[in-house]
Every structure is written in structure tokens, then in C-alpha cells.
Amino acid sequence: GELLKTVNSNDEIECAYILDEMGIQSSSTIFSSLISGIKNNLLFSPAKIGADHSLKAYYRHLSDANNHQYLTEPYASLASGNPCITYTDAFYDKQNSRFILCIDFKAGTNHQTAR
Numbered sequence: 001g002e003l004l005k006t007v008n009s010n011d012e013i014e015c016a017y018i019l020d021e022m023g024i025q026s027s028s029t030i031f032s033s034l035i036s037g038i039k040n041n042l043l044f045s046p047a048k049i050g051a052d053h054s055l056k057a058y059y060r061h062l063s064d065a066n067n068h069q070y071l072t073e074p075y076a077s078l079a080s081g082n083p084c085i086t087y088t089d090a091f092y093d094k095q096n097s098r099f100i101l102c103i104d105f106k107a108g109t110n111h112q113t114a115r
Helices: 002-008 057-062
Strands: 013-020 069-071 083-092 098-106
Touching (some): 002 013, 057 098
Antiparallel strands (some): 069 083, 083 098
8 A cells, every 4th residue: 555655656666665674575566557568577577575685785785774775876677677776765663673665766868878
């Protein structure tokens, strides 16, 4: 519910998902209904619940409890193949367990430099 509302609130958002404190995905990958052309194929597929993100820069940076937010450099999304940047934000649930919200934003041509 809330994750889908967040994803659909901005047409620059491609998808969002939540990691637990160990970097394991604890939600489905929720795609924006505002973005067309995202489909599963052999090369790209969204990560599923239980996927390990602990080696990703956006998790490693937030694994230090002092860090609460992080924004990656543009990279090719493993979920869609599109250029994206991932914003991560740590939060705590009602039981005081730490989770990490991950939001993939489309990296438009304004983020890329032509060479």
C-alpha cells in the first residue's frame, strides 16, 4: 500500500523495495504504474523477497548505523536495464527494527555526459 503510493507519487521513480538490517530484501520490488515498457525478460528481472543486497554500495553505506541516506551514481538497473540511480533511506518500524527503503529513480540524459 504505502510503497505503491510512494512509487506512483513521482514519474521519475521506477521502483522501490525494502531491505532488512542485514541487506536482505524484505518486500517485493514495487514498480511504478506510471512507467511503461518494464517487462520481465531473460536479461533483467526485479529482485524478489529474500534477495541479498548486502554487497551493494547502497546497502554497505547504510550498514553503518550513523548513515541514514545515500544516493548512488547512475548505473544500469538489474530490474529493467534502464539507467537509474538508487536512493536509500534507513528507518525504524514500531518494534524498533532497522530497515532500508530503496527507491530507483530514472537517470535521464541530464544525469549522463556524452563522450
